[in-house]
Amino acid sequence: MPTLTMKLELMKPTRHKQAIYRQMTELNTRFANWLLGYEELARATSAHFRKFSDEKLPSAIVNQTIREVTSKKKNQKAKIFRRQWCVYNNQNFRIEHENGQYKVSFPTQEKRVGVPVVAKAHQLKRLELALSEGANIGTAMLHEKKGKWFVSVSFAFATPKPAETAKKMMGIDVGLDFLAVGSIGTHACFFSGREVAFHRRRHAARRKQLGKAKKLNAIRKSKGKEAQWMKEMNHLISRRLVDFAVANGVRTLRMEDLTGIRHSAKSKKEAGRNLHSWAHYQLQEFIAYKAAMAGIQVEYVKPDYTSQTCKCGHAEKANRKRHVFRCRTCGYQLHADLNAAINIAKAISGLSATKKAG
Ligand SMILES: [Zn+2]
Missing domain, CATH: 3.30.420 (Nucleotidyltransferase; domain 5)
Incomplete structure (x- = not known):
């Protein structure tokens, strides 16, 4: 099953939203780095977050971060996380087409937000295909780059059957x-x-x-x-x-x-x-x-x-x-x-x- 990752830019988040994203990804990355050295990582649940901090982080994010860190550690890929991020799984992240626009929604520390994305021409065609063919969304990572905010969404596609006439x-x-x-x-x-x-x-x-x-x-x-x-x-x-x-x-x-x-x-x-x-x-x-x-x-x-x-x-x-x-x-x-x-x-x-x- 071919997979592909699409990096979608969030359309002009307000200062307030940017502050929320920044605070949330910063806290989550600190948590992820803490988890790397946490002895009970194998048995960690969202309840273990309390051992790390009294701050607020949605359990959907906490759970997914535990999964990410566990898998990265197994593959010995991560020594320390430098880029600030948080990841959603497909139960917490949605992507929809509404009034001619693609919109994503996900939980934050305040509430669930819905934001339109800036899809480039080559992304539009893939998004359209992905949603119409019922591609499986894997995970979506929220991160910042050069003052812009992105969600990197991974899709898994079922390979379409070749046309009868294609020989x-x-x-x-x-x-x-x-x-x-x-x-x-x-x-x-x-x-x-x-x-x-x-x-x-x-x-x-x-x-x-x-x-x-x-x-x-x-x-x-x-x-x-x-x-x-x-x-x-x-x-x-x-x-x-x-x-x-x-x-x-x-x-x-x-x-x-x-x-x-x-x-x-x-x-x-x-x-x-x-x-x-x-x-x-x-x-x-x-x-x-x-x-x-x-x-x-x-x-x-x-x-x-x-x-x-x-x-x-x-x-x-x-x-x-x-x-x-x-x-x-x-x-x-x-x-x-x-x-x-x-x-x-x-x-x-x-x-x-x-x-x-x-
Ligand atoms: Zn010849």
């Missing part, structure tokens, strides 16, 4: 010059990386200037802005690719398993390219969950020889020169990334065992 195989090659090339039989779609490269160069040049002036804060900001822009781009591309897949009756979608590529860079140039590999992973992840939500199966293939192999079977590095694939044996020629996407669809080196779908 085709699609290969997607994710790269740098072309961000993505999708191939379904004789149909293909291309996403040029030109705009991204332009953006990247502009940000890099600006950071170089800022570096000379030792403006470290501004450098961090510029990096954050670039990452945010890339994320939105990846959402857009993955949406178009999956729409293209649905429109063309795709049943299974294949991508390269890029795990480990980072460690096998043979040259400095290759290593430099891999600096951006996080963006490729992100794009693949976005494609994978959007595909899963559309009832399309996702498979990962071994990336060996996908860009060097010709349809005649001949594989040689020299077959590829930048954008052009030209077979040294039979002379077959086409766009290099498209050739790779076709080979990915065929899984010429076999399916990957290290990365599984879902």
